[in-house]
Amino acid sequence: MELINYILAFDYSKYFIMIGRTLLILLFFKLLKFIFVFLTTKLVKGSKTRFMVHQTANVILNLICILFIFLLWLPYLKSVLTVISFISAGITIALRDIILNLFAGIYIKAKKPFKIEDRISIDDITGDVVLINDLSFVLLEVGDRINGEQSSGLIINIPNSLIFSKPLKNYNTAFKYIWDEIIIRIDINADLEKNKKEIMKIVNSNKTVSDIPKKMEKEVRNSTVDYRIYYNHLEPIIYTKVNGNYIELTLRYLTHPKKTRNVEDYIWTNILKQYKLKKINLYIE
Numbered sequence: 001m002e003l004i005n006y007i008l009a010f011d012y013s014k015y016f017i018m019i020g021r022t023l024l025i026l027l028f029f030k031l032l033k034f035i036f037v038f039l040t041t042k043l044v045k046g047s048k049t050r051f052m053v054h055q056t057a058n059v060i061l062n063l064i065c066i067l068f069i070f071l072l073w074l075p076y077l078k079s080v081l082t083v084i085s086f087i088s089a090g091i092t093i094a095l096r097d098i099i100l101n102l103f104a105g106i107y108i109k110a111k112k113p114f115k116i117e118d119r120i121s122i123d124d125i126t127g128d129v130v131l132i133n134d135l136s137f138v139l140l141e142v143g144d145r146i147n148g149e150q151s152s153g154l155i156i157n158i159p160n161s162l163i164f165s166k167p168l169k170n171y172n173t174a175f176k177y178i179w180d181e182i183i184i185r186i187d188i189n190a191d192l193e194k195n196k197k198e199i200m201k202i203v204n205s206n207k208t209v210s211d212i213p214k215k216m217e218k219e220v221r222n223s224t225v226d227y228r229i230y231y232n233h234l235e236p237i238i239y240t241k242v243n244g245n246y247i248e249l250t251l252r253y254l255t256h257p258k259k260t261r262n263v264e265d266y267i268w269t270n271i272l273k274q275y276k277l278k279k280i281n282l283y284i285e
Contacts, residue, residue, distance in 0.1 A: 022069055029065040033058065051116075092133060097161065101135040104160035108132060114170050119257050121169035126155055128258075136160055171257040177216050178257050182267060184249045190281035192247065196238050198279050202270040203236045203253055208263055212254040246283035 036057050044050045107113075109132070115119045118129050119142070127139030128151075141154040171178055186195050204210050213234040236253035256262045274280040 012091040018073065021072060025065060025068050025072065029061055029068075033061055036061070061283060062211075097159070098135065100161040100164075101159050104163055105132075105134045105136075108137070108160060108163065113168055113173075118173075119171040121171075122158065123166045125158070127156060130155070134160075137189070175216060176256065177212055177254045178260075179252060180255045180260050180263065181253075182251045182264060184251060184271065185243075185246045186249060187281045187283050188242070188246055190247065192240065195280055196240075197247065198237060198274050199249065199251060199271065200236065202267055203251065205270070206263055206266050208259050209236060209253050209255060212256075216254055 004088055017145055037054060040050055040053050040057075095236045114129055115139075116129055116132065120127070120129060123156060125139060125141065126143075127141040128141050129137060131138040136157050136159050139156045139158060141152045141156050143152055184199065186192075203208070216234050236251065239250040239252065241250070251267070253263075271282070275282045
């Protein structure tokens, strides 16, 4: 009853004027953003630079807009807060998901479990982060590792709060390289060392693979400040296993997650070339 009486006695006329002024401020800053985007699209070259400029300007303009609105409402806050105190519990329940996403967005920006251009996997969805908003983040979906993790072209919006309830896999945290493996079958009677030597020659001839171990060594060294991570072997390696009528060679090497399919294509193409030249003895059923 106290709430109803307070609401009925409340002087709303001046607040309608304040709401109108608030809407004008929002419209003004919306126009400013539009003009800024238009100018930077014309003047700033490079899509990545243009994107970062747009994101930075958007944050700054939003903060200034909030400041203007706060200063506008400052003389009336006491009365407004009195009303808000009565209905805040109901609003909190109604906007629970939005509030949770908002706090998760603050967490993402502060702790940076991922950033723009990182490849991540969450809730069985894998993709490259293309945008981080206050309430959600956006992924450009990629396929699974079996299919080379290439882009599907689908844009997926994911609520920020999901990072609190689902495991997050980041391909770029600590270091930006991952291990990839290729299984190669050779004849049981083949010269094992000769075949290994030819395969290693192919792997090391790939510029992407050959340059990574030195870079990875530095990144692992830097990451030990924050993570208990270590590797004893960073160079490409081949593991041997006899499986029935053939020898199974598992080629393991470091690569960039976005170049996995290209590297695999390069390795297999050259293995097939060497097979035709009888330098590698592939097992064909």
